[in-house]
Amino acid sequence: MLHGQRAIDVxxxxxxxxxxxxxxxxxxxxxxxxxxxxxxxxxxxxxxPNAPKTARADWKQASKVSDLQSQLLDPYGIExxxxxxxxxxxxxxxxxxxxxFTRALNxxxxxxxxxxxxxxxxxxxxxxxxxxxxxxEIERLAPDRRxxxxxxxxxxxxxxxxxxxxxVYQACIKHGxxxxxxxxxxxRHPVTSVGWPSWYLEEYSAQAQGFQSTxxxxxxxxxxxxxxxxxxxxxxxxxxxxxxxxxxLQKTWKGTxxxxxxxxxxxxxMVRDQVRLSCQPFDAPPEVVPRxxxxxxxxxxxxxxxxxxxxxxxxxxxxPPGLPASLMPKLLRENALATYGRLRAPACVKE
Amino acid sequence: xxxxxxxxxxxxPPGEHKRVEAGGRPIALFNLGGEFFxxxxxxxxxxxxxxxxxISGHVTSPEPGVYHYARRGEMVRCPWHYWEFDIRTGQSWFxxxxxxxxxxxxxxxxxxxxxxxxxxxxxxxVTIEDNYVVIEA
Numbered sequence: 159m160l161h162g163q164r165a166i167d168v169x170x171x172x173x174x175x176x177x178x179x180x181x182x183x184x185x186x187x188x189x190x191x192x193x194x195x196x197x198x199x200x201x202x203x204x205x206x207p208n209a210p211k212t213a214r215a216d217w218k219q220a221s222k223v224s225d226l227q228s229q230l231l232d233p234y235g236i237e238x239x240x241x242x243x244x245x246x247x248x249x250x251x252x253x254x255x256x257x258x259f260t261r262a263l264n265x266x267x268x269x270x271x272x273x274x275x276x277x278x279x280x281x282x283x284x285x286x287x288x289x290x291x292x293x294x295e296i297e298r299l300a301p302d303r304r305x306x307x308x309x310x311x312x313x314x315x316x317x318x319x320x321x322x323x324x325x326v327y328q329a330c331i332k333h334g335x336x337x338x339x340x341x342x343x344x345x346r347h348p349v350t351s352v353g354w355p356s357w358y359l360e361e362y363s364a365q366a367q368g369f370q371s372t373x374x375x376x377x378x379x380x381x382x383x384x385x386x387x388x389x390x391x392x393x394x395x396x397x398x399x400x401x402x403x404x405x406x407l408q409k410t411w412k413g414t415x416x417x418x419x420x421x422x423x424x425x426x427x428m429v430r431d432q433v434r435l436s437c438q439p440f441d442a443p444p445e446v447v448p449r450x451x452x453x454x455x456x457x458x459x460x461x462x463x464x465x466x467x468x469x470x471x472x473x474x475x476x477x478p479p480g481l482p483a484s485l486m487p488k489l490l491r492e493n494a495l496a497t498y499g500r501l502r503a504p505a506c507v508k509e
Numbered sequence: 510x511x512x513x514x515x516x517x518x519x520x521x522p523p524g525e526h527k528r529v530e531a532g533g534r535p536i537a538l539f540n541l542g543g544e545f546f547x548x549x550x551x552x553x554x555x556x557x558x559x560x561x562x563x564i565s566g567h568v569t570s571p572e573p574g575v576y577h578y579a580r581r582g583e584m585v586r587c588p589w590h591y592w593e594f595d596i597r598t599g600q601s602w603f604x605x606x607x608x609x610x611x612x613x614x615x616x617x618x619x620x621x622x623x624x625x626x627x628x629x630x631x632x633x634x635v636t637i638e639d640n641y642v643v644i645e646a
Contacts, residue, residue, distance in 0.1 A: 321574070380573025412603045413591030419570035419577075424603070 159235035160462070160476060161486040166494035166501065167239040169340075169393045169436045169463030170230070172271055173213070173220040174201075174245040174263065183262035183269070188255075200246035200259070204311075204342035209358055210469055217467035223274040230466050231277055234476065238494075238501060239464075241271050242281040242309050242340060242393070249311070249344040256285040257295075264299055272304045279501065281309035281338055289322055293329045300333035306500040307336045307391060312368040313343035319372075319379025327385055334499040336389035336434075339372060341365040366399040373400075373433070374407060380420040382428045389497050390433045394465055396441040401453040404429060430456045434497050436463035437489065438470040440478035447480030461497065462490045510645050514630035518617050518640040521545070524582055528560040530631065531613075531646045538615065538642060539596045541583055547615040547644040548599045553608055557589035567595070567602075613646040 159165070174180065176199045181189045191197075205212040219225045231239060243266075247259035260283055267280045282299045284292040292308075299305045308330050316322070318339070330337050342365075348354045350364040351371070369392060376382055376390065408425045415421060421428075437460045442450050454460075464476055471478075481489065495502050513531035516538060521527050526539040528550050535550035537559045550558050566581035584602070586593050593602040599612035620637040628635075628643065635641060 384573050412601075413586075413593075415603060416565070416568050416593065418573075419568045420573045420575075422569065 160490055161483065163486060163490035164237035165234060165462060165490040167230070167234075167236050167464050167466070168391065168461045168494055169438065170226065170239045170241045170466045171220070171468065172223075172226070172241050172243045172267065173467065174243055174266070175221045179221075179270075180245075180247075180259065180262040180266050183265035184258060188258040188262070191255075200250065202244055202246040202249065202342065203345065205244055205468070206358065211362060212469075213467040214469040214472070217469075220467035223271050223278075226271075226278075226466065227275060230464055231275065234464070236277060237491075238277055238279055239466075240279045240281060240306060240498075241267060242338065243267055243283065244340065244342060248283055248285050248287075251287070253285070253288040253291065256287045257291040260285040260291075260295065261298075264295065264305075268299075268302065268304070272302075279304050279306040279498075281305070281307050282335070283309050284326065286310050286314050286323070286326070286344070289326050292326045296326070296329040296333060296335065300329075300335065303500050303503065305335070306498045307338045309338040309340055309393075311342040311344050312339050312365065312372050312392075312395070313345075313347065313349060315344065315346045317371065317375035317379070319375035319377070319381045321379070324381070324384070327381060327388055331385055331388055336391045336497055338391040338393050339369070339395075341368075341394040343368065365394075366396055369395040370399060370403045373403070373429070377407065377421060377425050377428065378418050380418065382432050383420045383422070386432065388432060391461070391497065392433065392435045393463070394438065394468070395435055396439050397435055397437060397454075397460065398441045398446075398450050400429075400435065401426075401450070426455075430454075430459065434459055434461055434493065436461050436465070437478055437481070438463045438465040438468075440480075442478075442480070444478075444480030447478065448482070451481075451485075457485060457488050458493055458496065460485070460489055461493045512628045513644050513646055514623060514628050514633055514635055514641045515547070515644055516633070516642045518545075518642050521642070526560060526564070526585075528558065531644055532629070532631075534646065536613070536644065536646070537585075538644075539585070541596060545615040545617060545642050546596050546612065547642075547646070548594075548596075548610040548612040551610075552587040552589065552592060552594075553601075553610055554587065554590055554592055557587040559585050559587055559594065559610065562586045562588045563591075564596075565593070613644045615642055615644045617641065618643050 247263045515529040521540045537550040563586040599610040601608035
């Protein structure tokens with residue numbers, strides 16, 4: 159067990175082995191299309207299979223629930239883990255294909271993971287190419303209360319705050335689902351704001367830019383103002399980028415708020431109330447971590463995640479060094495319970 | 510606190526404003542519909558002259574995309590960083606409790622009233638026929 163806590167892991171990634179794993183969950187038309195068109199895989203270029211970050215050396219096997227059990231759930235004594243597969247289904251440009259493949263992905267998650275270990279919960283992966291499809295997927299799966307959040311990628315088609323997405327956020331609220339925003343691009347635009355990078359290193363490091371722009375959009379377009387009950391969970395975003403970005407945003411807001419009068423209180427306060435972050439990676443050396451926490455100004459925002467099987471740490475160092483022991487109950491458990499209504503419901507703790 | 514005669518009332522018509530002085534202090538003097546308001550002419554942020562700023566209204570919003578524009582002409586925006594202040598109270602929009610411009614009571618008196626004193630008028634001759642803006646600072 160981690161610090162004596164029945165830990166909740168909010169960011170775990172089953173690897174989809176290939177399209178053949180998903181075809182049993184498709185209707186006949188799409189099942190045949192996959193074969194006829196020769197679509198063997200749509201692995202996401204956000205996490206190329208052999209990139210070092212994609213899987214820790216001792217976690218290369220991550221496509222079966224037994225892998226997760228033996229590598230993480232059992233040794234760490236984890237009570238609950240929220241699984242979010244990052245396969246490329248939600249990125250494809252054909253909206254109907256994205257809808258069909260994402261449905262299959264979510265049903266694969268349900269059958270291959272949720273049904274096989276009662277400690278698991280999952281994200282509803284959303285095909286955001288068409289917001290109506292995303293709403294439809296929420297409505298389809300929300301009755302299964304093991305789905306505890308809806309998930310999108312941080313770099314999508316248009317900035318996340320734009321009003322065409324609001325129906326998705328309303329559906330999240332209707333069903334008590336936080337909106338999880340995970341690192342990664344749907345590749346509608348270059349993954350840096352200055353154009354396409356040459357290297358994986360640039361791309362992975364630039365994720366924070368995407369999170370900044372996405373969070374800025376959610377604030378300025380009024381999503382946090384309009385939907386104060388909506389919780390936003392930033393997954394694998396890192397932590398240290400947040401407050402310097404918000405400091406600039408809030409400083410500038412003081413003089414330009416008349417453009418966005420619905421942002422009628424300091425943006426940092428809104429973020430403290432509604433935005434949560436997983437703590438892997440943290441992106442700061444241990445001696446700097448206390449100062450980062452001081453800037454956050456809240457013990458309620460960080461949630462523990464292993465980011466399994468992504469390579470964020472080695473050995474047993476599952477908690478970023480430098481975080482104080484006093485934070486552990488909230489970090490490892492309480493903040494997740496406060497964020498995820500569906501984890502608090504008694505019927506949901508054990509099937 | 511002294512009474513300072515800082516301007517002839519007719520020199521600042523409704524909707525206008527003027528930078529004046531009281532005891533060496535720069536004062537921003539505004540006329541809102543015949544009512545006068547005075548505040549120190551230094552933004553509490555970094556000292557920008559509010560008299561050189563944009564005059565605008567008070568915009569609020571019940572929800573994104575809806576703009577309620579009211580009290581036109583009653584907000585002043587510092588020219589340096591666009592912080593907004595309520596001309597009637599000196600309070601900032603974004604943190605009215607903590608960030609405000611120091612304001613001073615202002616009113617109009619006739620020259621005849623002023624002859625009874627005491628008052629200070631450093632640069633302004635006071636005559637019986639005219640009306641004057643008096644601030645207490």
